[in-house]
Amino acid sequence: MTAGSPxxxxxxxxxxxxxxxxxxTQSAGFRFAAFFTLMFLVAAVxxxxxxxxxxxxxxxxxxxxxxxxxxxxxxxxxxxxxxxALQDAIQERIxxxxxxxxxxxxxxxxxxxxAGNLETWPAEANSDxxxxxxxxxHDGIPTDARLLRRDLPGLRLLVGRDESERLQLRLTLTEGVxxxxxxxxxxxxxxxxxxxxxxxxRLEPTFVTALGIAGGDLSRRVPLSGQGDEFDRLGESMNxxxxxxxxxxxxxxxxxxxxxxxxxxxxxxxxxxxxEGLINAQGQDELRAAMEQGIQDLDGISRIFQALLRITxxxxxxxRAAFAPLDLSEMLLDVSDFYGxxxxxxxxxxxxxxxxxxxxxxxxxxxxxxxxxxLDNAVKFTPPGGVLRLTARRLEDGVVELAVSDSGPGLxxxxxxxxxxxxxxxEPSRHMPGYGLGLSLVRAVAQLHGGTVLxxxxxxxxxxxxxxxxxxxxxxx
Amino acid sequence: xxxxxVEDDAEVARFVKKGLQEAGHTVEHAGNGRDGxxxxxxxxxxxxxxxxxxxxxxxxxxxVETLRGQGNRTPVLFLSALGAVDERVKGLKAxxxxxLVKPFAFAELLARVEALAxxxxxxxxxxxxxxxxxxxxxxxxxxxxxxxxxxxxxxxFRLLEHLMRHAGQVVTRTMLLEKVWDYxxxxxxxxxxxxxxxxxxxxxxxxxxxxxxxxxxxxxMIRAEP
Numbered sequence: 194m195t196a197g198s199p200x201x202x203x204x205x206x207x208x209x210x211x212x213x214x215x216x217x218t219q220s221a222g223f224r225f226a227a228f229f230t231l232m233f234l235v236a237a238v239x240x241x242x243x244x245x246x247x248x249x250x251x252x253x254x255x256x257x258x259x260x261x262x263x264x265x266x267x268x269x270x271x272x273x274x275x276x277x278a279l280q281d282a283i284q285e286r287i288x289x290x291x292x293x294x295x296x297x298x299x300x301x302x303x304x305x306x307x308a309g310n311l312e313t314w315p316a317e318a319n320s321d322x323x324x325x326x327x328x329x330x331h332d333g334i335p336t337d338a339r340l341l342r343r344d345l346p347g348l349r350l351l352v353g354r355d356e357s358e359r360l361q362l363r364l365t366l367t368e369g370v371x372x373x374x375x376x377x378x379x380x381x382x383x384x385x386x387x388x389x390x391x392x393x394x395r396l397e398p399t400f401v402t403a404l405g406i407a408g409g410d411l412s413r414r415v416p417l418s419g420q421g422d423e424f425d426r427l428g429e430s431m432n433x434x435x436x437x438x439x440x441x442x443x444x445x446x447x448x449x450x451x452x453x454x455x456x457x458x459x460x461x462x463x464x465x466x467x468x469e470g471l472i473n474a475q476g477q478d479e480l481r482a483a484m485e486q487g488i489q490d491l492d493g494i495s496r497i498f499q500a501l502l503r504i505t506x507x508x509x510x511x512x513r514a515a516f517a518p519l520d521l522s523e524m525l526l527d528v529s530d531f532y533g534x535x536x537x538x539x540x541x542x543x544x545x546x547x548x549x550x551x552x553x554x555x556x557x558x559x560x561x562x563x564x565x566x567x568l569d570n571a572v573k574f575t576p577p578g579g580v581l582r583l584t585a586r587r588l589e590d591g592v593v594e595l596a597v598s599d600s601g602p603g604l605x606x607x608x609x610x611x612x613x614x615x616x617x618x619x620e621p622s623r624h625m626p627g628y629g630l631g632l633s634l635v636r637a638v639a640q641l642h643g644g645t646v647l648x649x650x651x652x653x654x655x656x657x658x659x660x661x662x663x664x665x666x667x668x669x670x
Numbered sequence: 671x672x673x674x675x676v677e678d679d680a681e682v683a684r685f686v687k688k689g690l691q692e693a694g695h696t697v698e699h700a701g702n703g704r705d706g707x708x709x710x711x712x713x714x715x716x717x718x719x720x721x722x723x724x725x726x727x728x729x730x731x732x733x734v735e736t737l738r739g740q741g742n743r744t745p746v747l748f749l750s751a752l753g754a755v756d757e758r759v760k761g762l763k764a765x766x767x768x769x770l771v772k773p774f775a776f777a778e779l780l781a782r783v784e785a786l787a788x789x790x791x792x793x794x795x796x797x798x799x800x801x802x803x804x805x806x807x808x809x810x811x812x813x814x815x816x817x818x819x820x821x822x823x824x825x826x827f828r829l830l831e832h833l834m835r836h837a838g839q840v841v842t843r844t845m846l847l848e849k850v851w852d853y854x855x856x857x858x859x860x861x862x863x864x865x866x867x868x869x870x871x872x873x874x875x876x877x878x879x880x881x882x883x884x885x886x887x888x889x890x891m892i893r894a895e896p
Contacts, residue, residue: 485887488775495773496856499753506754515755527851530825534864558755562855569858631858 222392226385233381234374241370249363256354257324260341263295264352271345276307279348283308296331296338296353311351318342318351331355395424399431411439441509459497463490500630507559507637515558521551521585521593524561529583532568540577543568547585553593553666555642563638566631567597567662574601574660582651591667592644598651598661609648635664643667671695671716671787676706676733677749678725682772686719686749689776690783703728710737715744717787719779722750722761731764738765745786749779755854777888781840788839799834802894804873804881806834815873825850826869833882833892842889866890 263286271279283297287310298309310332317327318340325340337360340353398416405413414435415428467490470483525547533543564583571581579600588594604612612632632646639646644666651659673695677683680701687697698715700706703724710718710733718737720730734746746768748761753771761769768782799806803816811827813820822830829850833841843862847853870882883891 491773492775499856502753527853531857531861531865534868535859535861538864558854561853565855565857565861572859 220389222389225392226389229388230378230381230385233377233384237374237377237381241374245366245370249366252359252362256339256356256359260339260352260354264341264343264350267350267352268343268345271348276348279345279350280308293332294355294358296329296340296351296355298351300349302347302349307348309351314349314351315340325353326356399424399428402431406435411435411442443509445505445509456494456497456501459490459494463487463494466490497630500634503559503562504630504634504637507556507634507641515556516554517557518552518554519557519560521553521555521560521595522547522549524557524564525551525583525585528561528564528568531565532572532581532583535568535572536575536581539572539575541572541575541579541581543581543583545583547583548587551585551587551593555666556638559634559638559641563635563664564595564597566635570631571597571599571601571660575599576601588665593666595664595666596661598659600651600659601657603650603658603660604648612648632662635662639664639666671783672698672714673717673719673783674698674700674706674710674713674715675719676700676703676710676724676730677719677721678702678723679721685776686779689780693780693784695783702726703730703733707733707736710744711740711742717783718744718746719783720746720748720766722748722752722757730766731761734761734765747779747782747786749774758854775887777840777885778842778844781842781845781889784839785836785841785845788836799831799837801834801837801881801892802879803877804834804892806831813873815877818876820872822869822872826865826872829865829869830873830892833890836892838891838893840885840888840891845889 267279267282270282274281280299283299286295287297296309296311298311298314299307300314301307304314312330315325315327315329317325323342325342327338327340328335329338329340330336331338337356338353339356340351343350343352395418402413402415414432417425417428419425467483467487470480470486474480474483525545529543529545533545536543568581568583575581581600582596582598584598585593585595636646644664647663647665649661649663651661673690675683675686675690675697677686677699678701683699683701687699690697698709698713700709704726706720706724707728709715718733720733722730724730724733730748730750737744737746746766748766748769749772750757750761750769751772758769758771767786770779770782797808799808805814806812806827807814808831811824813822813827813830829846832846832850843860846862846866847855847857866882870880873882874880879896881892881894883893883896885891
């Protein structure tokens with residue numbers, strides 16, 4: 194990377210106020226909590242209904258069954274023993290009824306009271322309804338009762354039970370239900386608020402990170418709890434996204450660094466040459482020559498500019514959009530055509546070895562530029578009579594290997610480590626034309642194609658060892 | 671030729687206008703997109719040279735799209751500071767015929783303008799190209815000079831074809847790289863020169879009159895007279 198300010202450092206932190214916290218009804222936490230409360234209450238209501246049916250309902254059904262059974266038994270007695278037996282049975286039952294719940298009344302057709310513990314025939318009992326629930330005077334106390342009327346030939350029978358105790362029980366039950374429902378509501382609300390608090394607490398770091406980034410500090414990342422839950426997954430994907438954004442920003446920043454810093458050198462060179470021409474030129478022709486040189490230098494600067502743009506575009510991965518299927522062999526043929534002629538002109542020999550077809554996916558212009566840079570270097574650094582080699586093949590794992598080797602001076606170990614740094618030029622090459630951007634582009638192009646660049650001795654042990662640049666490009670993607 | 675130049679930078683506009691006039695063309699200049707579109711739509715031009723980024727709310731791409739939408743097929747050369755590949759593609763897709771990135775050498779602009787003006791017409795495809803005693807047969811893909819067959823490789827054939835289609839016009843090295851090889855990259859060295867000189871050797875061997883001429887600071891030209 195270039196020298197310059199450390200990449201990714203925040204330029205300034207803008208005072209940024211995030212969006213206002215959501216109103217209660219907008220809060221997702223609140224909505225979750227409300228849903229939770231509702232579910233809890235529905236469960237409680239179902240539970241209470243079942244309980245009610247099982248207790249109060251059962252008591253009621255028992256009472257009705259008891260009255261019916263009693264009536265059937267008395268009717269049986271009347272059939273067997275007539276009116277007197279019935280009267281006896283009633284008297285006996287009243288006498289045996291300790292809890293004083295049973296109610297009987299037997300009247301003759303004329304309205305004469307024959308037996309029972311009820312003073313008068315209630316008016317409601319004349320209705321068509323045989324089962325009644327009415328309020329009567331029982332032992333001088335008004336009570337709620339359930340009565341069953343049975344008409345026998347010449348007789349009218351009323352059998353019933355005092356309900357007041359059962360009603361009391363029912364009231365107690367109702368109270369209990371009300372209390373427990375209230376308690377459930379409180380527990381539900383408490384739980385809901387706990388859920389909301391927990392949600393808020395888990396989301397807070399993400400929120401704070403996002404605010405920090407919106408404020409300009411791109412180095413922030415969402416802290417992970419390590420539980421591997423949904424929130425951690427959200428945080429992880431946010432962090433991945435941020436890493437990507439940061440690397441893109443670095444690419445953009447790299448361009449401005451290059452413009453601000455790296456272009457100064459060639460501009461300074463061009464400027465000093467022009468100034469020198471202005472001061473020292475003797476006559477029209479020399480001045481014209483100096484101006485022509487100046488224009489050439491400016492063209493050189495715009496070429497550097499273009500190269501820098503390509504490098505940073507490639508480094509930032511912004512050129513992935515230009516990826517298309519291509520046949521590398523066709524391009525190798527063209528490039529060997531171009532530089533084979535250039536090598537010939539310098540009395541060098543370019544040997545090639547690549548298959549007839551080498552399909553892959555990539556950026557045609559960038560790959561061409563990378564190969565051109567490598568071959569241009571090779572032609573430049575190889576002495577006349579030397580041999581260049583351009584080879585390509587597909588390795589077993591699908592990786593495309595592209596290699597350019599020369600019989601030039603090669604690179605020393607420490608130069609190799611620095612080769613590919615923008616504007617770096619190894620000592621022996623300082624006098625050669627060039628700007629030191631060739632390998633940076635090759636490296637960036639290789640990275641863009643999911644690959645790497647390896648620098649090796651072309652002929653290990655020989656002197657000079659030559660240089661072999663191997664590009665390993667991922668064949669797919 | 672009557673050329674419309676739409677360019678907002680006064681200095682570049684002056685320089686381009688002067689240069690084109692010196693080359694014998696009539697040049698109208700508009701300083702913003704709105705005026706440019708108005709002129710292009712209302713008057714007859716042989717060629718439009720458009721800056722891509724223009725003030726006035728109408729940029730170069732919009733002008734071309736509007737004109738093409740109206741069935742106006744005047745050749746368009748884009749002149750732009752937007753040099754990225756996808757910008758070039760955008761310009762050409764909108765209906766532009768060529769794309770030149772700023773900064774540029776005037777010779778390059780002139781060569782491209784004149785090449786565009788004399789593009790081969792689609793409805794009358796030539797099968798034979800001729801310059802002096804050199805003949806190129808597009809069907810049998812053979813080259814003969816004074817009746818003598820000259821062996822050329824396929825690339826050399828295409829190179830010669832391009833030069834001959836633009837006989838009498840300057841063809842720059844970049845134009846050759848783009849049109850003959852279809853690459854947009856910076857070859858660093860004069861890779862085209864080597865090919866042209868190889869072709870030149872083949873054509874001129876045994877003849878005393880050279881046909882391919884080097885135009886200093888510009889490119890190449892094929893023509894009969896020296």
